[in-house]
């Protein structure tokens with residue numbers, strides 16, 4: 254007979270507990286909700302920042318200007334040689350005409366200046382894209398030194414300062430994200446597990462008494478499990494709400510050029526599911542671990 | 551060595567005195583201790599070495615039969631709490647099914663410790679405890695909860711759940727066993743009337759008097775119709791009249807088949823009800 258009725262009693266008990274321990278339940282839910290929201294917002298911003306930096310990095314390139322009068326077949330040969338240099342990803346050939354077109358596009362307001370030119374004074378050039386792992390000052394300098402020795406190469410331009418700054422920024426952002434991420438993870442796990450633990454400890458004598466009148470461990474654990482699921486579920490929804498709200502507020506007040514920093518890389522439904530799963534794991538694992546202490550013989 | 555007293559007025563004790571004697575010898579037979587012969591078997595109309603040997607052989611055969619009649623058996627049980635002297639030393643006794651036994655002794659004698667060991671709250675430092683045929687020293691978590699389903703315990707400090715009503719407190723004892731809701735309702739109402747607390751069903755324990763809380767604890771222990779009732783000074787907070795009525799209640803429960811072991815230091819009560827007595831002092835059985 255036992256089993257089927259036990260399930261009924263466990264559910265009733267869970268509902269009664271949530272009702273009787275209203276304040277504790279609310280505190281747990283709010284803690285889970287805010288912790289998850291803070292953590293997710295941090296994750297969101299750091300993912301977006303690293304995406305942006307990734308894009309900037311793609312703009313790192315060396316422009317190789319060629320001497321005037323280079324024969325056509327030499328251009329192809331030179332391009333092949335440059336492609337084979339270590340750390341070079343891609344070589345784009347910019348002819349005199351396309352260089353002029355680019356310049357025209359960029360100087361839209363000063364059309365008259367260019368129209369005045371009779372001859373095209375712009376040199377032939379290669380845009381050399383650098384491999385991700387070579388985007389540091391030393392390594393670029395090494396590539397440049399190799400290119401310098403090549404025949405027909407006139408001049409080179411690679412924004413040394415910019416590369417230096419980029420490398421520094423990259424290192425800083427990586428380190429910052431790591432440190433803050435670790436701190437935040439530890440803090441969130443600590444705060445949530447402590448809240449759950451206190452909620453379980455508050456019911457220590459209740460657990461002991463229930464055990465003394467013959468309840469099985471499963472019978473004692475189950476309501477905590479159900480409550481953990483409930484708190485995690487509501488906490489997860491709350492976190493999702495907070496995040497969407499936060500992003501909304503930011504996107505209304507942040508200048509457009511920074512908007513992509515708070516752009517959501519996943520769909521809201523995926524976000525919600527992830528948060529609910531995380532919340533439930535927090536609620537359930539936390540209370541099961543704390544309960545274990547009271548359920549030994 | 552072994553304390554077996556069959557009360558003079560024990561008309562409801564289900565065992566004949568001679569059978570009691572047999573039971574009392576059983577643990578020593580099991581131990582292969584011939585001292586049983588010397589100390590306990592004097593009442594047998596036999597004598598001499600040969601008779602002793604054949605007695606022991608016979609007793610060994612009889613043991614499995616006798617053992618079925620026992621509800622609680624303790625053999626050489628020792629208990630010492632960490633950092634203090636022994637709370638129990640060399641406790642050996644048996645209680646037959648259907649017996650009513652008073653556990654007596656001054657405060658600090660080890661009564662509570664003994665009851666806790668039988669109930670599986672404390673583990674003995676040494677010795678064997680067999681309750682309803684199951685050896686408690688090898689018991690696991692599940693075994694403890696199964697044991698507690700057939701044993702009712704009235705705690706000295708009641709151990710009621712303050713957030714639940716009287717009704718819910720008593721009902722919980724049945725719910726944890728998985729009794730159907732309808733049965734829970736009728737049984738709880740019956741037992742609350744039985745202890746005179748029907749009008750208090752929806753009160754929280756802390757709004758009741760000490761005596762009323764005591765009776766809630768008793769109702770919770772009895773509602774599952776336990777095979778064994780362990781009660782730790784259940785009359786401690788009551789005036790003599792109420793104390794009498796509680797013991798009378800236990801006597802009725804005992805008459806219906808529940809084995810009762812009740813700790814008390816109330817001498818008048820023991821004399822008045824005149825049942826078997828196990829007397830403790832400083833952790834030892836003294837008579």
Ligand SMILES: Nc1ncnc2c1ncn2[C@@H]1O[C@H](COP(=O)(O)OP(=O)(O)O)[C@@H](O)[C@H]1O
Nearest residue numbers: 631632634637656657658659660661662663664
């Ligand atoms: N949890 C404990 N820790 C240490 N000593 C204890 C504990 N419980 C009881 N004792 C000691 O064991 C002895 C017996 O106590 P107890 O069984 O409570 O006696 P009684 O119930 O007869 O008054 C006492 O000396 C007491 O101090």
Ligand SMILES: [Mg+2]
Nearest residue numbers: 661662706782
């Ligand atoms: Mg005591």
